[in-house]
Amino acid sequence: MRQNVKRTIAFAETVAMIATLTVGITFGNATQVKADITSRTNNIHIDTSIPISSQGETVGYEFTVEKDGYYMLYTQGEDDTYGTLYVKEGTTWKELIHDDDGDDGDSNNFLLTATLYKDKEYKIDVREYDNNNFSTELFATEYTPIINGVNCSSNVYARVGDTVELKTYAEDQYGNYIEDLGDLGITYRWYMEDDETSKIDELGTGSSYTVNNVTEHIFNEVTYKVDWRYGEYNDTLEFYIYDIEYSYKINSDNSGNIYASQGESVSLNIKVENYKKEEVDPDEEGITCTWYKCNDDERKEIGKGKSYTIDSVEQNDLYDEDSNIRYRCIIKKNDKFIDATTFYIYDRVYAYETQSIWIRTMAGQSCILEANVANAETYNEVNPANEGITVKWYKYTGKRYYDSGNDDYYYEYGDPVEVSSDGFILLNNLSEKDFYRNGDTSTYWTYAIYKNGKKIDESDAHISKEDADFSGVTEMKVVYANEGSSATLVPDVYENGTKVSFNKNYICEWSNEKDENLGTKLVYDISNVTATNIYSYQNPVSYYCDVYKVSYDGDGEYRERIGYTRFIIVRGNSQINHPNQPNQSGQPTTLPGQNNVTTPTTNNTVGNAAKDATIKETVKGNVLKAGKESIKISIKKIAKAKGYQVQVSTSKKFKKKVTITKLTKKNSIVIKKLKKKKQYFVRTRSYTIVKKKKKFGKWSKVKAIKTK
Structure with a gap:
């Protein structure tokens, strides 16, 4: 078996085993060696390494395969490599998959798997993760997939009269998604459901289905479904076809919480993106953007356009739980609603937020629970005493009950009891009843922060018992x-x-x-x-x-x-x-x-100690995958992060008790034991370690997903 490979770009050293006509191009202090892409394609054996050495730039290879199949491309070496695989569509290279460190997240070498076809052209780009100099070996080989499940891209975009292909993808043992060539042992049953007529039509089998002549009715009323089965595993996937004409979203840099002082000027801005997540000009797309000022009783139109400016913020512009003042932008096309976003302007005097606290220990130990308060704008930890903030602590005690309907246990809590008005509480000689969700009893604590008598925020604290075999x-x-x-x-x-x-x-x-x-x-x-x-x-x-x-x-x-x-x-x-x-x-x-203790100088306060250590980069591009009573969250890697904090909640503001907070050092995590067919909101942020304390970055944008 042979694979055709031709080198397109390399730096400094010519790659062994690739004989091509080259021309020199000056690039900084290095010489760029570029293959003559008009020369004949050179063959290279499968499972034979290609040595690569580069001065801090990407090395790329265009290649073809001689037969359809399942292929693996990976590097072996000491340097931290990053690989991206592309397929050629017309004159454009479309990314198929990229990887940093294989499947386990601990290796320096990338590993890519994909279904490749003999009638298509591909390109693999290789670079060092931080764009440094590197040396490695690239391998290409066929492999046998082990199937862990089947998934799809549920949202499909088309115009009236278009033909679209609905495709499924099999998840292999490396967590990558590959196309089924019909030999993986997966069975498929396609059908469509019409919401208007309640009619169900059988459509066929196979890993994909083609919809011809898309109509307006399909956009509004039809759901395409496929039941798949692989051994003992089975599930149903759904496809929704959307009209490109109205497939726009608002992507706002500052929607959500904005902090301002009275008298300050504030500008509210939105960006409109198409279904490809490309920013577009609303006027050129025929989209109207209308701004409203709202409260619980009325909605008043105040302007049009991509932005709205409040020249001088007044008290009646600020949001709190009583006034519920908010600013809302709605976009429409042909008078049809497309999307909306909401802005809340908070008084900077009260720009603080609290964080959940988790401690693990053993019975008989003592511990201190400290309020963890941060500036809501900078995310820097602050000392409440230095900010004029009062902290009140409350205790919740619960008892476990059995829910026969769901065959599960749940805890029911009584009213909270106020136990302290300091920034901390000391708990002595912990017993079994003091631990969170420990058998038939459960105890947890909450703390709320106040300034000028006004409640600002609250979070909970949990003391978990170490495992019985803890070492x-x-x-x-x-x-x-x-x-x-x-x-x-x-x-x-x-x-x-x-x-x-x-x-x-x-x-x-x-x-x-x-x-x-x-x-x-x-x-x-x-x-x-x-x-x-x-x-x-x-x-x-x-x-x-x-x-x-x-x-x-x-x-x-x-x-x-x-x-x-x-x-x-x-x-x-x-x-x-x-x-x-x-x-x-x-x-x-x-x-x-x-x-009676002397307050330390400013340089020793908690807030200032953490100021320069916080990761300023926000986690972007989280990928959510709904499972049965679970959600898998894949997090885009941030170079300096020691780990990530994940929150999953039934509340978009993450204020309800049904909020799960987890820490992970990996780039993916599965949150289990969720409710069936329930919508959850997800956000993540990175953290680093300073003075043995976690310092968190900014929260990512909130994404919503519904469990199966």
């Missing part, structure tokens, strides 16, 4: 001490759920809140505790240790990291129940004496 160290440990006394910081280590002795089989790397290195030692001793060592919300001083288990073999010492612990020192006095004294388990207590 490692707890995330947080509270140590009690007074000024003038000594304190010894010792991590709590667990093996298979049991606390074990901390001895010389372990070692710790210590640091403080400023990420200053405090040395490598077994424990950390503070001989004379001062106010600067003691935690307060104004001065959230902490100590961190990375814990390693030490072993020895013939090659010497080996250290295995088992986790890290954050230590917090609080004053020990009669107001606090020590873990070794009788107390009401989990009783929330505000830390005593916090007002």
Whole structure:
């Protein structure tokens, strides 16, 4: 089996095994070597490597295959490569698939799979991920797909009288979608449903179906469906054909939440995109853009065009829960509604938001729950005490019930109980009843922030119990001490759920809140505790240790990291129940004496410490895939991110209790145990780690999807 390959672009070094007529072109300080594309195509054997070396630019190959089949293209090497596969349509190269690091997200080498046809031309572009110099080997081979499912692009666009092909794609073992050549063992049954007549027509079999002579009726009333089956797996896919004439969307850079001060000028802007997501001029497309100012009682037209400017923001322009003032832009064509977007203008004085809190620990431990407040415009973490913000904490207690109709359990919570009006709460000697969704009981906490007596935002906090066979160290440990006394910081280590002795089989790397290195030692001793060592919300001083288990073999010492612990020192006095004294388990207590601690300088506040560390790049291009009671979220990689936070909610503003928050270090995650055929809203953001704390970037645009 041979594959035809011809080189189109390379830099600096000629690729071995490709004999072409070349011409030199000056490109900066390098010489670009370009193949004479009029020369004959050279053959290269399948499974034979092509060495590639490039000075920071893309290397491309045009190629054909001698038979229809399933093909894999991948690199092998130390450099982080990025590959993009194209197919030629007329004179244009259309992207089929791209990849950065194979299937697992940990490899440096890309891996692409696709169905390729002998009568088509293809191109593979290879580059280093960050456009640096690189050297690698490119391989091409046939492979045998293992099918994990079937999917489709549900939205199809056409004009009246067009012919369109509805196509399905099989998901292979690498998570890529390939076209079925009829030999994958998948069966298909096509049919159409007419909403107007309630008629169902059988259409045929095969991996695709062609609709001839599209009509207005099809746009408005017809859904095409295909039932597929592969072994024990089966599902139904739906196709909707939309009229290109009216397939536009509003893409607004600043729709949603806008922050302004009274007297400030604010401009509201929209962009109109066609079905290809290309920006268009509304006037040239015959689209009218109309602006309205709305509240719960009325909607008043205020202008037309792609933008609307408020010259001087007044109180009655600002949104709050009572006024519900909002600005709305509606686009129409031929007086037919197409799309709309809404703007909310918030008073910058109250531009703050809260974040959910998750802590994992063991029974018998103590922990502190801290309000996590950020500036809603900059996303920088701030200290509420320095912003004139009051924080109130509430406790919810729930009991588990069985729902026989859905064969599932659910928790029902009573009214919240206010437990603190500080920025934090201290929970002592946690018991089984204090953990979130632990058997028949469930406990979680919420906190709300207020300024000038006005409620701004609220979020929840959960304490989850580590697994029964947990091995490692707890995330947080509270140590009690007074000024003038000594304190010894010792991590709590667990093996298979049991606390074990901390001895010389372990070692710790210590640091403080400023990420200053405090040395490598077994424990950390503070001989004379001062106010600067003691935690307060104004001065959230902490100590961190990375814990390693030490072993020895013939090659010497080996250290295995088992986790890290954050230590917090609080004053020990009669107001606090020590873990070794009788107390009401989990009783929330505000830390005593916090007002006696000197507030640190501005450079040491939480908000300023995080200011320069936040990733400013917003996650874009999230891909959502609906499953049965689940959603798969694929996230476009951000180079400096350590991971991503994902939120899935039944509320577009993510304020309802049915909001799921997950962290992942991979570029995809599946959210399970959702409701059937329910609409959910999804957003994601990246994070990095600074001083052992997560610093989050901006939220992505919200996308909606309905589960199966």
